[in-house]
Amino acid sequence: MPAMKWLGWALFGTLAMHARAGSPDWQEQDSWNRLFSEAGVAGTAVIYDETGQRWLVHDRERASRAYSPASTFKVFNAMAALDSGAVKDEFEVIRWDGKERMYPMWNRDHSLASGMKYSVVWFYQEMARRIGAGRMQRWLDQVGYGNHRIGGAIDMFWLDESLRISAIQQVEFLRRLANGSLPFSERAQEAVRRITIIEDAPGWILHAKTGWATHGAADGKADLGWVVGWLERDGRRWFYALNIDMPDSADAAKRLPLARQLLAEVGAFGHQP
DSSP states (O other), X not given: OOHHHHHHHHHHHHHHHHHHHOSOOEEEOTTHHHHHHHHTOOEEEEEEETTTTEEEEESHHHHTSOBOOGGGGHHHHHHHHHHHTSSSSTTOOBOOXXXXXXXXXXXXXXXXXXXXXXXXXXXXXXXXXXXXXXXHHHXXXXXXXXXXXXXXXXXXXXXXXXXOBOHHHHHHHHHHHHHTOSSSOHHHHHHHHHHTEEEEEXXXXXXXXXXXXXXXXXXXXXXXXXXXXXXXXXXXXXXXXXXXXXXXXXXXXXXXHHHHHHHHHTTTTSSOO
């Protein structure tokens, strides 16, 4: 993409964000230090309390820093797939190609819905190939997603660090999805709102998508873990994005529990779930 065009879209996205949010009321949450420390991880978290119009943050500098979205990009990819006709709906099944992969649940036929639930990389890579680089780039530009960059591989750019997004940008993107204000069709947005629900409990609904950005040992960087989503309760919504360093693969299991603890800390569940 030409540099001036990219800068134009970046400026548009920044202005749009501030037009929607006004001057954000950033509140650094010192009490969250304990939760990160108890989990034994370093990272950042952002929660936007829609009713209170409060931006709650742990490590605002890191919250502004862009990283590979890894599998959190499936949320975007699913809407692009639906509106590009890559699949007819979230239930259309694509046959497994027969290649054995690292997780047994990946080694079978999948749909957008099951591919989201089990974070099936091969399925969403196939969606990206069907969408194509031209259409994908247009969607990224229109949405203003992260740095908009595809790089050289249509089926790897959200995994190889070509595409990058910050925790704050993740929250802004999810707010627009929840409100139906993304440039995707309402049908596509509603479908993705449904398939990102991981818990539908009495009194509240939790949306979530995890991501795991892997790095080779030679680069000296720890893997990065994401979880993003929102919680709905009694007509209120709390949007969140968390990313943590994962020097050990066991750290992956800490992402969602930590996000839940942070949501509970700010009263999003009402009572501790």
